[in-house]
Amino acid sequence: MEIVVLRVGHRVDRDRRVTTHVGLCSRALGAQGMLLAASDRSIVSTIRDVVQRWGGNFWIRDQVNWRQEIAKWKHDRGTVVHLTMYGQNLPNVINHFETERLMVVVGAEKVPPDLFRLADYNVAITNQPHSEIAALSIFLDHVQRGQELTADFSGRTRIVGNLNEKVGVKRSEPIN
C-alpha cells in the first residue's frame, strides 16, 4: 500500500510543533512520505534528521502547491482522502480504501473550502473536535489494519524492549 500525507494550512511558528508531530506520525505509522504546502525548512530538517538516525526511507518535501499535488495524484489514479470532523465517520467508510495509492490530506484549524470538493472522500475520526495528529494516526492504523505497528525501520538508533522488564533499553547500534 502506498500512502503519502499532504499537510495543508500550516502556519509557520504557530503550527510548527503540531506539523512536526504530523510528519513523525506519518513516518512511524507507515506512510512513505509527506508533502508540506508551506515553506518551513526547520520541519524538513527535523524529519530528515529522524529518518537518518531512526531508519526507513521516509521523505518530506515542502513548498508544494496542494491543488497541483491533489490533481496529479488523482490523474495517476490515486485516491485522495481528506480527514475532517465534517466528514463521514471512519467506521462507515473504512472498506472503501482497499486501493493501493492513498493521499491523506490533513488540514490545520482552517482549511480552504474547495478541499472538501477536490478530495474523493472527506472522512471523520469521530465527528468530535480533537486533533489532526490523532485523526491521521487512527486513520493510518485502521487502513493498514494495525500492520504498521510492527514495522522494522532498521535504524542506527533503535529501542529494544524486554517483555520481562518494565523499562525498555535504549541503545544506539552502528550500521555494519
Add this chain to the structure above:
Amino acid sequence: MEIVVLRVGHRVDRDRRVTTHVGLCSRALGAQGMLLAASDRSIVSTIRDVVQRWGGNFWIRDQVNWRQEIAKWKHDRGTVVHLTMYGQNLPNVINHFETERLMVVVGAEKVPPDLFRLADYNVAITNQPHSEIAALSIFLDHVQRGQELTADFSGRTRIVGNLNEKVGVKRSEPIN
C-alpha cells in the same frame, strides 16, 4: 470500562497546544476525565468549553500531584499504563488490559524517571519517535476495540454527516 488520562511534564506555554490536543483526544476517544500535573487554567477552560458545547460528561482537573494520583489509583485496584517509546510494543501487550479501570499516563518530552517504575505497564505505540497525541489515540482506540468511534455525545453542537454527500453539514441544535 473506566479510563482516566494523566498528563505529566506539561510546560506552560510551550506545551499548551499539544496538551490541549491530549485533552480533546481523551474526551473524543472515550476517556472519562483528565488529570493535569501542572497549573494551566487556560487548558482547563478550553476543554470545559468544548464539553459544554459538544456534550458528554468529560471532566478535567489541573494542579494534581501525579505521584499521589498514581498511588491512589493503584490503591483502588486500578491499572496504570504509561505510554512511552521505551515500553513494550502495543501488539505484544494489548491483551493485558481487560481491566475495568485504566489510568493512561502521557508524558511530554522528558518524563520523571521513576514514572517507569511506578507504572504497571510501560507501553509503546511502535518504538519509533512520534507524538504523545498519536500514542494516546491509538492506545485508546485499541483498548476499546474501536467502539469509542461511534459514541454519541448528545451535544448542543453536532455534525451530521450524509453518506450521499461529500461534505457533512454542521448544525447547532438547542437542547429542548
